[in-house]
Structures are given as C-alpha cells and as structure tokens.
Amino acid sequence: MEFIICNLTDEIIATNIKSQEKTEQLLLCDKEVEIIEKGTKKIRRGCTIDSKYKLYLYCDDQNITNKIFQYYFRSFKELANEIILSMELTKSKESQKTRRLKHNLINYNTNIQHEFYKLFPQNLFINAKNHLDIIENIVNKSAKKSAFAFLKILKNSNLMKNEFDVYELNVTVLVK
Numbered sequence: 803m804e805f806i807i808c809n810l811t812d813e814i815i816a817t818n819i820k821s822q823e824k825t826e827q828l829l830l831c832d833k834e835v836e837i838i839e840k841g842t843k844k845i846r847r848g849c850t851i852d853s854k855y856k857l858y859l860y861c862d863d864q865n866i867t868n869k870i871f872q873y874y875f876r877s878f879k880e881l882a883n884e885i886i887l888s889m890e891l892t893k894s895k896e897s898q899k900t901r902r903l904k905h906n907l908i909n910y911n912t913n914i915q916h917e918f919y920k921l922f923p924q925n926l927f928i929n930a931k932n933h934l935d936i937i938e939n940i941v942n943k944s945a946k947k948s949a950f951a952f953l954k955i956l957k958n959s960n961l962m963k964n965e966f967d968v969y970e971l972n973v974t975v976l977v978k
Contacts, residue, residue: 803874804828806858807882815855816885828858835871846871850879857882903969910958910965917958921951 806817806828819825828847835848846861846868859875866874921944926936941948 803863803878804860805878805882806856807885808856808858810851810854810856812856815889816882819860824860828860831858835868835875837868848875850875852879852882854886855882899969899972903965906965907962910962913958914955917951917954921948 804817804819804824806819806825807815808829809815812829814825817825819828831847831849833848834850835846838845838847840862843862844864846859846866848859848871850857857875857878859871859878861871861874922937922940926940927933930936
C-alpha cells in the first residue's frame with residue numbers, strides 16, 4: 803500500500819512512493835476509489851480531501867478487494883490526521899523556540915550597544931574622521947570604566963554564543 807499526503811495547496815507532506823512517475827499518476831486521481839487497468843493488472847487508487855490535507859492511496863496487490871482497500875483507506879485517514887497533528891505541534895514548538903532565540907539575541911545585542919555607546923557616545927562619531935583615535939583617547943582617559951564596559955560587552959557576547967549553542971543542541975537532539 804502506497805500513499806501520499808498533501809496539504810491543501812498540493813505540496814507533498816509525506817509519502818512512501820519512490821517513483822516520480824507513480825507519484826504524478828496518483829496525484830491525478832480525483833475519486834474516492836477507482837480501479838484502473840494496467841495491462842493485466844488491476845490497480846486500486848483513491849483520493850480523499852479533509853479540512854487540512856489530501857490523502858491519496860495506491861495498491862497494485864491483486865489480492866486486495868474493494869472492501870479491504872476501503873478499510874485501509876479509513877486507517878490511512880486516521881494516520882494522516884495524526885501526522886498532520888504531529889507536524890503542526892512540531893512547527894508550533896519550533897516557532898516558539900525561534901521567537902525566544904530571536905528575542906534573547908536582540909536583548910543581548912541591545913545590551914552590547916548600550917554599553918558601547920555609554921562609553922563612546924554616538925555624537926562623537928558623527929563628523930569625526932578617525933574613529934580609532936576617538937576610541938583610543940576615551941580608553942586612555944578612563945581605563946577602569948572602559949575595562950568594566952568591555953567586560954559587560956564580553957558577558958553579553960558570551961550569552962549570545964550560549965544561546966546559539968543551546969539552540970543548536972536542541973536542533974541536534976530533534977534530528978536524532
């Protein structure tokens with residue numbers, strides 16, 4: 803028994819069919835159950851549309867009757883519902899993780915910029931020709947304040963790196 807599950811925009815979500823030709827043929831099906839003859843073989847195929855997906859089923863086993871095919875079709879509908887539900891939950895969780903990562907990275911970046919501009923006010927750079935001289939002068943005049951700001955910048959930079967590491971770890975765990 804071979805199947806295709808598509809979303810309502812006809813993108814294939816899941817399938818166990820390897821042949822592109824067979825996939826294309828099955829996607830042409832628009833009846834709940836039909837029998838087509840290919841040489842001496844009878845092929846059963848069907849299509850059903852739900853509120854969230856389209857399910858296509860294909861069977862070339864000559865021992866499968868219409869009654870058995872319809873039984874399999876009902877089973878595959880339940881399976882398709884579970885697959886769609888699982889995919890929606892996964893998308894939702896991943897979207898939430900991505901939003902959280904983005905939020906945290908924006909906060910750390912803002913903290914870095916805040917520390918930098920607290921030490922080196924933006925107005926000093928507007929018409930200046932040599933930014934390096936400006937930074938060097940301020941660092942020389944207030945070494946302790948500069949060192950403290952650099953430590954805060956380093957801390958936020960490390961927090962950003964940790965966010966990426968944790969996010970990557972979560973992605974790696976999901977893939978395995």
